[in-house]
Amino acid sequence: MSGAGEGIATAWAREDLESLSARGLRRFLEPLEPAQGAVVRVGGETFINFSSNDYLGLASSTTLRAAAQAALELHGLGTGASRVVVGDTPAHHRLEERLAAFERAEAVLLFNTGFAANTGIIPALVGSGDAVFSDALNHASLVDGCRLSRARVVVYPHADAEALAKALAETPARRKLVVTDTVFSMDGDLAPLRELLVACREHGAALMVDEAHATGVLGARGAGLCEELGIEAEVDLRVGTLSKAFGCLGGYVATSRAVVELLLNRARPFVFSTSLPAALCAAAEAAVDMVERDAALRERLWRNIRRFAKGLRALGVPAEPRCAIFPVILGEPDQAMDAARRCRERGLLVKAIRPPTVPEGTSRLRFCLSAAHTEGHIDLALEVLRQLGVHRGG
Numbered sequence: 001m002s003g004a005g006e007g008i009a010t011a012w013a014r015e016d017l018e019s020l021s022a023r024g025l026r027r028f029l030e031p032l033e034p035a036q037g038a039v040v041r042v043g044g045e046t047f048i049n050f051s052s053n054d055y056l057g058l059a060s061s062t063t064l065r066a067a068a069q070a071a072l073e074l075h076g077l078g079t080g081a082s083r084v085v086v087g088d089t090p091a092h093h094r095l096e097e098r099l100a101a102f103e104r105a106e107a108v109l110l111f112n113t114g115f116a117a118n119t120g121i122i123p124a125l126v127g128s129g130d131a132v133f134s135d136a137l138n139h140a141s142l143v144d145g146c147r148l149s150r151a152r153v154v155v156y157p158h159a160d161a162e163a164l165a166k167a168l169a170e171t172p173a174r175r176k177l178v179v180t181d182t183v184f185s186m187d188g189d190l191a192p193l194r195e196l197l198v199a200c201r202e203h204g205a206a207l208m209v210d211e212a213h214a215t216g217v218l219g220a221r222g223a224g225l226c227e228e229l230g231i232e233a234e235v236d237l238r239v240g241t242l243s244k245a246f247g248c249l250g251g252y253v254a255t256s257r258a259v260v261e262l263l264l265n266r267a268r269p270f271v272f273s274t275s276l277p278a279a280l281c282a283a284a285e286a287a288v289d290m291v292e293r294d295a296a297l298r299e300r301l302w303r304n305i306r307r308f309a310k311g312l313r314a315l316g317v318p319a320e321p322r323c324a325i326f327p328v329i330l331g332e333p334d335q336a337m338d339a340a341r342r343c344r345e346r347g348l349l350v351k352a353i354r355p356p357t358v359p360e361g362t363s364r365l366r367f368c369l370s371a372a373h374t375e376g377h378i379d380l381a382l383e384v385l386r387q388l389g390v391h392r393g394g
């Protein structure tokens with residue numbers, strides 16, 4: 001059936017694809033030619049890339065490539081099993097120790113992706129009879145982790161610590177876990193972590209935060225929003241990803257040794273999935289060194305962030321220099337797709353973000369900045385936005 005394409009699932013797929021197309025929500029793949037960077041080639045054309053989460057430009061770093069190549073020679077490619085079977089290597093342990101020092105945490109556990117970390121951790125900690133409290137704009141991986149847990153899911157209004165405190169007070173449960181992004185991935189705003197922490201402490205709840213877009217960007221050493229606020233030790237679990245500012249692939253959680261021990265027994269994506277290649281671990285270890293030691297990388301990123309925020313405000317687009325993500329909200333999917341197409345005609349690769357990634361009526365262009373962008377790249381993006389008049393719904 002699968003070869004002939006006439007099966008029942010194929011009919012289902014056709015029906016759903018037609019519906020996605022009719023609503024302007026269908027997605028297509030589009031390979032980038034080597035390599036990643038601020039300037040990329042797609043379909044034989046050159047663009048300035050404003051859609052990558054490679055915030056520090058490390059994805060194509062020669063240092064990281066060399067670290068990966070050396071480990072590849074030593075360990076080979078695949079690991080053959082989950083780490084609890086025979087897929088564990090010294091490279092995994094070295095990276096965990098390096099990350100624990102970077103995060104100033106008692107222990108770190110690696111996952112294959114940030115998505116796997118979130119969907120694995122929440123069900124390992126809470127289940128039926130418990131409650132999990134989730135910000136309304138949390139990333140899909142936290143949302144799915146909540147769903148998989150079988151705990152009661154209470155969605156609190158976005159970044160509203162008072163509403164969270166009220167929900168915590170009103171919800172009877174054996175265990176209460178609060179989960180939130182620290183930098184919200186589609187809006188680029190920050191969670192009110194101090195206030196959330198107060199609510200958690202008052203009501204005996206644990207706090208788990210996702211620093212995916214904050215690691216390498218925020219904090220004096222680049223360890224994220226918790227570091228910036230000086231609350232690393234107070235937050236129960238801090239999830240990070242190796243896939244964005246670290247330029248690699250993988251996820252991790254910084255927490256206590258006991259939680260790590262529990263997760264390596266219980267988090268299903270950890271237990272039942274083949275581990276990351278050692279070469280990736282070695283590259284990620286080199287990336288952590290670079291982020292921690294090369295403050296100039298983050299300074300370059302922040303110069304770009306400030307320049308872009310100022311330029312957007314001059315165009316009448318609300319923007320604050322809080323992180324590397326800047327949404328330009330346009331409304332309907334077609335408007336965002338059209339703006340993305342017109343950016344492209346002028347040499348900018350910036351993808352339209354549509355439902356279900358963002359709520360209905362808030363389709364947008366989402367600009368992600370990188371230390372690899374030059375001032376000229378930033379200024380060109382601002383000039384294109386000015387020409388398009390996107391601030392007027394363009």
Ligand SMILES: Cc1ncc(COP(=O)(O)O)c(C=O)c1O
Pocket residue numbers: 113114115116118139141181185210212213241242243249250251
């Ligand atoms: C907030 C947030 N958490 C988790 C993830 C997933 O991370 P990864 O790409 O490592 O799976 C993402 C990535 O898109 C994200 O934006």
